[in-house]
Structures are given as C-alpha cells and as structure tokens.
Amino acid sequence: MTSLPLGDSFHVYDTTLRDGAQREGISYSVTDKLAVARHLDALGVGFVEGGWPGALPKDTEFFARAAAGDLQLRHASLVAFGATRRVGLKVQDDPQVRALLDSQAPVVTLVAKSDRRHVELALRTDQAENRAMVRDTVAFLVGEGRRVFVDAEHFFDGYAFDPDCALGVLESAVDGGADVVVLCDTNGGQLPLGLADTVAEVVTRTGFRVGIHCQDDTGCAVANTLAAVQAGATHVQCTANGYGERAGNADLFAVVGNLVTKLGMPVLPQGGVAELTRVSHALAEIANIAPDTHQAYVGTSAFAHKAGLHASAIKVDPELYNHIDPETVGNGMRVLVTEMAGRASLELKGREFGIDLAGRPDALGGAVRRVKELEARGWSFEAADASLELLMLDELGELGEPPFELESYRVLLDHRSDGADLVSEATVKVHVGGQRVIATAEGNGPVHALDAALRTALLPHVGWLGAVELADYKVRILTDRPGTDAVTRVLVESTDGEREWTTVGVHANIVEASWLALRDALVHKAVRERTPAV
Structure with missing residues (x-):
C-alpha cells in the first residue's frame, strides 16, 4: 500500500x-x-x-x-x-x-x-x-x-x-x-x-x-x-x-x-x-438536506445488516460482513430486524439493547416468531427499535408493570358547515396509580387530541411525563388492501431531551395505529426509568 x-x-x-x-x-x-x-x-x-x-x-x-x-x-x-x-x-x-x-x-x-x-x-x-x-x-x-x-x-x-x-x-x-x-x-x-x-x-x-x-x-x-x-x-x-x-x-x-x-x-x-x-x-x-442514509462510510445504513445470513456470520466475527471497523470513521454497525431476521439477528439486536437472549432459547425463538408474524401483517421494526425492545422484554417476562392501563378512548371530529377550523376532541379512561382517571382534551387533529388527553390524565401520576415530547410522526398506507380499507402503519419518534426512541403501531384504523405507537412510546420510557443503565 x-x-x-x-x-x-x-x-x-x-x-x-x-x-x-x-x-x-x-x-x-x-x-x-x-x-x-x-x-x-x-x-x-x-x-x-x-x-x-x-x-x-x-x-x-x-x-x-x-x-x-x-x-x-x-x-x-x-x-x-x-x-x-x-x-x-x-x-x-x-x-x-x-x-x-x-x-x-x-x-x-x-x-x-x-x-x-x-x-x-x-x-x-x-x-x-x-x-x-x-x-x-x-x-x-x-x-x-x-x-x-x-x-x-x-x-x-x-x-x-x-x-x-x-x-x-x-x-x-x-x-x-x-x-x-x-x-x-x-x-x-x-x-x-x-x-x-x-x-x-x-x-x-x-x-x-x-x-x-x-x-x-x-x-x-x-x-x-x-x-x-x-x-x-x-x-x-x-x-x-x-x-x-x-x-x-x-x-x-x-x-x-x-x-x-x-x-x-x-x-x-x-x-x-x-x-x-x-x-x-x-x-x-x-x-438543510437530509443525510443520505446509504452514503458510503458515513451513512446510517452504511454498516446496517438485514439478512439473517449476514447476522449469523457477524455473530461469529463482525469483519466477515463489514469491509472496515465502522468506528474507524465514527460510524457504527446496526442489525436490522425484519421478516428476514433469524435467531442470530435477534440475539445481536438484543445485545444492542443490553438484553441477553443467548441463554434463553425459548424466549429467543418466541421473539423470532412474533417478529415474523407481525411483519407479515404490516409491522416494521427496522426503524422502531423501542417497540422491538419491548417485544423482547415481553418474551423474557421482564416487561414489568405498565405505567397505565387503558380502559377506553374516544375521538370526535367537529366539522362545521361554516368552514371554521376543524376541531378534534378525545376522551381517555385509564387506570394509573391505583386510580381510574378520565380526561378530555382538544387538538388540531385526532392523534394530537388523543395525545393531549392521555397526557392530561397521566401527568399528575407520572413524574417523568413532562419531559417527553413527540418529535416526529410518520404515516404510511400499506397497499395490501384497496383504497380506504388499507392498513396504516404509524411511526412515532419521541424524545426526553437526552435521547430519542421510535415506536410503531399498525391497524386498519389510523387512530388505533397511532394509539399503539403512542402507548409503546410511554411504556418504553417507563422501562428505561426503572432500568436506566439499560
């Protein structure tokens, strides 16, 4: 050379x-x-x-x-x-x-x-x-x-x-x-x-x-x-x-x-x-240009591996499928978990989260099956690490008590014939801290109203909630079904000012898909509050 x-x-x-x-x-x-x-x-x-x-x-x-x-x-x-x-x-x-x-x-x-x-x-x-x-x-x-x-x-x-x-x-x-x-x-x-x-x-x-x-x-x-x-x-x-x-x-x-x-x-x-x-x-x-995720050396996907075959080899030696050590250029390796994932992919991903699945073959196998089943129904964990971490913890029986339990929610949309601004109103009924709490809030859309109502209900009981904000919200319509009957996938990115995490929800109803992603976001924060070293 x-x-x-x-x-x-x-x-x-x-x-x-x-x-x-x-x-x-x-x-x-x-x-x-x-x-x-x-x-x-x-x-x-x-x-x-x-x-x-x-x-x-x-x-x-x-x-x-x-x-x-x-x-x-x-x-x-x-x-x-x-x-x-x-x-x-x-x-x-x-x-x-x-x-x-x-x-x-x-x-x-x-x-x-x-x-x-x-x-x-x-x-x-x-x-x-x-x-x-x-x-x-x-x-x-x-x-x-x-x-x-x-x-x-x-x-x-x-x-x-x-x-x-x-x-x-x-x-x-x-x-x-x-x-x-x-x-x-x-x-x-x-x-x-x-x-x-x-x-x-x-x-x-x-x-x-x-x-x-x-x-x-x-x-x-x-x-x-x-x-x-x-x-x-x-x-x-x-x-x-x-x-x-x-x-x-x-x-x-x-x-x-x-x-x-x-x-x-x-x-x-x-x-x-x-x-x-x-x-x-x-x-x-x-x-003011989004970074190219697939850019050589420095893109976030430059050292990301999706195929299970790759993950199996990387588990033995990361150099088998990386042309250099990613840290050489200040980057990092990622394992993407999708329907292609096998046991090695989930095991490596668990290591990123600080979760040891290697010694729990039953839990590892269960996580693999659930990922494949959910991905077949439209879920995607590639960009939703927080939801994937919750799935793994659930398979291990280590998810713990959720910060709240939903009894029901309702979302209304007020559309006026005079052309005034649309107003959404949401009501949630939850059980938190041993109490049944009902809260109502308005928003500029159904998801905004639902998020506001949930926060109103939980804030007096969950001290860390005030630091959590919705940083981004993405919707994708999956085309397996025609027209308005299509399945909706929602990605929610949350932040507490120190870190960011992304959760996913999938449902035929966009509000329910959003609820699932919002719920996971708060559950994930609660898990990290209990185990901050993870």
Whole structure:
C-alpha cells in the first residue's frame, strides 16, 4: 500500500463552499459558510475554498469576515477562487484579480480554459492569448505573495480533442509559478480506466504536480478521483457529501475514507478520520438536506445488516460482513430486524439493547416468531427499535408493570358547515396509580387530541411525563388492501431531551395505529426509568 506522510506531500482540498454550493436547493448564508469552514478545518482538510470574492457579494463578505478574525483556522488554508485576467486586459487592471488579492486569502485557485473549443468559442480568443492570460495572472498573484493552484477546466475533453493545447495551458500555469495544476473532469463524463491513463500520461510527459477535480455525472466521481491518485495525482478536490451542480462532485468523505482505509494514506491529522460521520451529518444539517442514509462510510445504513445470513456470520466475527471497523470513521454497525431476521439477528439486536437472549432459547425463538408474524401483517421494526425492545422484554417476562392501563378512548371530529377550523376532541379512561382517571382534551387533529388527553390524565401520576415530547410522526398506507380499507402503519419518534426512541403501531384504523405507537412510546420510557443503565 502507498504510504504518504502528512504535510504538503498530499492535498485534501474542499470546495463545498463554492462548487458544492451550486447544488440545487443549497443557499448558504455567510454565517453558514463560516460554520461549514470551521467544521472542515476541525476535520483536518488542508484547504477550504471559500468562494469567489468580487463575483458574489456573500463570498466577498465571507472573506472580509474571515480576515477580520471571524474565522480562525488551525489546519486548513483558506482559498479564494477566481478567473484569470480577461482577454486583452492587463492583469493589474483587472478588478476580479484585484478582488482575489483584497480577499487576503493566502491561497488562490484560478480557473483556466484548457479545451481549445472553449478558448475559441467561449473566450473568443486564440491559444497564445489564453496561455498569456494564465501565465500573467499566476505570476502576478505569486509576486504578491499568494500560493496559486490552477484548475484546468474541461481538461480531459480538451486533452482528447487537442492534447497540445491542453498541455500548453498547464505549462503556462507552471511557468507562472503555480504549485499545482488540477485536471478537471468538468462535464463529469470520464470513466476510471481512461481517466487514469490520461493522468499517468500527463504526469509522465510534464513532471508537474497534478491534482484532480471530478464531477459525478457518470456516477464515477469518487472512483475517478481514486484512480487519478493511483495514477500520480497528489491533490484531490472534493465536496462534503458530494454536493455540487447536476449530479454533484466527488464526495469528500468517501474519497478520504478510501484513501485512508484502502490505500493506507494518512491524509488527515490524527483523530480526523473518526470525525468523518459526525462532520458529514453536521454539514448536511447546515445545508438543510437530509443525510443520505446509504452514503458510503458515513451513512446510517452504511454498516446496517438485514439478512439473517449476514447476522449469523457477524455473530461469529463482525469483519466477515463489514469491509472496515465502522468506528474507524465514527460510524457504527446496526442489525436490522425484519421478516428476514433469524435467531442470530435477534440475539445481536438484543445485545444492542443490553438484553441477553443467548441463554434463553425459548424466549429467543418466541421473539423470532412474533417478529415474523407481525411483519407479515404490516409491522416494521427496522426503524422502531423501542417497540422491538419491548417485544423482547415481553418474551423474557421482564416487561414489568405498565405505567397505565387503558380502559377506553374516544375521538370526535367537529366539522362545521361554516368552514371554521376543524376541531378534534378525545376522551381517555385509564387506570394509573391505583386510580381510574378520565380526561378530555382538544387538538388540531385526532392523534394530537388523543395525545393531549392521555397526557392530561397521566401527568399528575407520572413524574417523568413532562419531559417527553413527540418529535416526529410518520404515516404510511400499506397497499395490501384497496383504497380506504388499507392498513396504516404509524411511526412515532419521541424524545426526553437526552435521547430519542421510535415506536410503531399498525391497524386498519389510523387512530388505533397511532394509539399503539403512542402507548409503546410511554411504556418504553417507563422501562428505561426503572432500568436506566439499560
């Protein structure tokens, strides 16, 4: 395996705040951009590209605030992105180049056309002027004390069309003093083997330090990036979670995970790799995009196992079905319990809960049978660990006394002909603390009213109930039966401010399905109150 020391011998370069921000649906505020940069710096990337000062007001403000001290970086160098001087203009007279200097960023990345067709059709100039634009701008910035990288835009397409033109742009960048020339698969159309051949050929022909920047239009951005590294690239440009225009960019977390665990390249400071999962999810939160549960290395399902065959092997040795130890990247293994589950799956899941089913074969077998029977009727325990834990405890005879017993409930819906807001009213009759309690409450829907009535009845008798809140409520209509006769599955996510848990209910009536999930939520909390160490 390759082994490169930390330092300047290999660059992990993040462009989330510029290229990643081009993803549809992402709009970072300046405060967001500062927060993203801090997370990336804490992870230990070498370079954080902050945006294009002078072109976008928010980016200009970001660099101004960074220069004023709002951004203190410990690991990363801040990078300003921009273009070479314009055609026919002296570099010192170009306001966009001046904005790069005014950003006070110690590193500047310039984008340069390296495809002859783009030079002639988009820039409307010739190759000589294009090369002069690159050389002049790089030399000017280097002379002002900046470190300069050059992104050779459309390089692979341009190299295939006219290799001399493409290589000429790289030569001009290096002649001007650029540290790295970055080969960009701007349209994202490359495949790994062909891209690797081109990178190796460029490295051999030029001897330049080469970087790689890949879009994901073929779904190969991560593979292309790794192939480029194996072909000689020592600078990788990525975005958090693969954010970017169209299909996105090479995912920073997958690229780093592979470089470290597969190629043996310690490209982050000590402890950085274990932060991959946390940082991935934190940056998804800032972008207001739900984390990809199936994302390589950092997704919540990246090390989740569903098939009973897998669980049987994992019970013997987790490495048999995990390509790495999940904790290496700050993730964890999960066993999903479904109708596919066997005894090994339930036993492993029990261990997660602190429940030992290994020594109780009857209880284990009973739990397996109940899970399969319930799943056949529409229940799903994949996302409802709390309900599954209650099922296991019930099979073991360790569920204990419930916090309350239901006598009955009733839910009414008041629909008025004058078009006023709908009002739901629920009444519950429960036995709690040796008393029969009746309570009524209104809500903006039947489930809300039922939850409110139950809380009204229980709160004087159950001290911890005030801390429990309904965090999320999901409904799915199961299609085994047609139309309004279909079975409804309800997932309820609850929280007490310290932890979250999810319960499930299934019934043809949505209110009853909701009741079953609400009841399990409170029973599970009561069990944890009795045995907080579980």
